[in-house]
Amino acid sequence: MPELPEVETVRRGLAPVMEGRRIDAVALARGDLRFPFPERFAERLTGRRVDTLGRRAKYLVGALDDGASLVMHLGMSGSFRVEGDDPVGTFHYARGKLAAHDHVAFTLGDRRIIYNDPRRFGFMTLVPAGELDAHPYFASLGMEPVPGSLTADRLAEALRGKATPLKAALLDQTIIAGLGNIYVCEALWRARLSPRRLAGSIVRKDGTAGDRVSRLVSSILAVIAEAVAAGGSSLRDYVAADGSLGMFQHTFAVYDREGDPCQRNTCSGVVKRIVQSGRSTFFCPVCQR
DNA sequence: AACACCCCCTGTCGGC
DNA sequence: TGCCGACAGGGGGTGT
Numbered sequence: 147m148p149e150l151p152e153v154e155t156v157r158r159g160l161a162p163v164m165e166g167r168r169i170d171a172v173a174l175a176r177g178d179l180r181f182p183f184p185e186r187f188a189e190r191l192t193g194r195r196v197d198t199l200g201r202r203a204k205y206l207v208g209a210l211d212d213g214a215s216l217v218m219h220l221g222m223s224g225s226f227r228v229e230g231d232d233p234v235g236t237f238h239y240a241r242g243k244l245a246a247h248d249h250v251a252f253t254l255g256d257r258r259i260i261y262n263d264p265r266r267f268g269f270m271t272l273v274p275a276g277e278l279d280a281h282p283y284f285a286s287l288g289m290e291p292v293p294g295s296l297t298a299d300r301l302a303e304a305l306r307g308k309a310t311p312l313k314a315a316l317l318d319q320t321i322i323a324g325l326g327n328i329y330v331c332e333a334l335w336r337a338r339l340s341p342r343r344l345a346g347s348i349v350r351k352d353g354t355a356g357d358r359v360s361r362l363v364s365s366i367l368a369v370i371a372e373a374v375a376a377g378g379s380s381l382r383d384y385v386a387a388d389g390s391l392g393m394f395q396h397t398f399a400v401y402d403r404e405g406d407p408c409q410r411n412t413c414s415g416v417v418k419r420i421v422q423s424g425r426s427t428f429f430c431p432v433c434q435r
Numbered sequence: 436a437a438c439a440c441c442c443c444c445t446g447t448c449g450g451c
Numbered sequence: 452t453g454c455c456g457a458c459a460g461g462g463g464g465t466g467t
Binding site: 222267317 | 458459460461462463
């Protein structure tokens with residue numbers, strides 16, 4: 147479910163509940179999510195203090211006081227909620243029993259952080275001190291779609307000569323890390339680029355960025371920044387850790403808008419849905435070239 | 436090496 | 452109303 151803006155929204159919600167606090171207990175409702183939990187997962191976490199809760203691509207990374215990292219991925223349907231006796235800030239506290247698809251409960255003082263994931267495509271693991279950057283999940287991740295990391299020159303270099311459709315290249319986490327199906331569709335619409343065009347074809351012949359790459363970079367940076375500012379997108383039952391709903395879905399130009407008129411002022415096109423590498427792509431075949 | 440496909444799992448929704 | 456297929460925000464593994 148969650149792409150970078152949703153994961154970042156979750157991070158911002160959980161950080162004040164986790165940072166600087168000790169994990170007093172970890173309860174697992176089952177031995178695996180997408181993958182088995184690592185050996186002694188609960189024991190290794192218990193008693194550790196979470197110094198910071200960070201994010202890389204779509205991963206949440208808790209930096210523990212022994213140098214290890216708690217790595218969490220929400221997959222398609224993962225979410226967190228916070229329960230406790232001591233209402234603070236905007237959190238909605240309601241202590242209760244574990245519900246269906248609650249798989250992990252972290253107790254930190256008077257709070258409980260509960261991970262729920264119906265499809266169990268999410269996963270958690272512990273990475274020993276000093277091994278995070280070299281870990282398989284992280285070693286090959288590409289640029290973060292933020293200013294200073296994602297630049298036109300770097301994207302041009304990464305896409306040059308690539309024969310895969312542009313849509314697939316943008317979903318490739320080893321090129322840009324954190325984009326998913328929604329924001330790729332939206333960014334391509336903003337950049338007026340066809341998802342079917344070969345990725346290498348937007349790069350100039352001499353390998354420099356040029357107008358198309360520049361437009362794409364601006365579009366990606368803008369759509370991600372706007373989505374983060376809006377608290378991400380809420381589809382189906384997705385909510386942030388504080389129970390609030392992200393609002394960005396109301397501004398989708400093409401995602402899940404098959405048949406709607408293209409929102410570009412001068413365009414008479416209609417949003418079309420196609421399937422690329424097994425996933426839906428929404429775009430305007432008239433203005434996206 | 437680089438791609439394209441299939442699969443993991445559960446819930447929801449639309450069509451009949 | 453009920454059933455059934457299609458589809459869903461991700462990404463890892465396999466086969467070409």
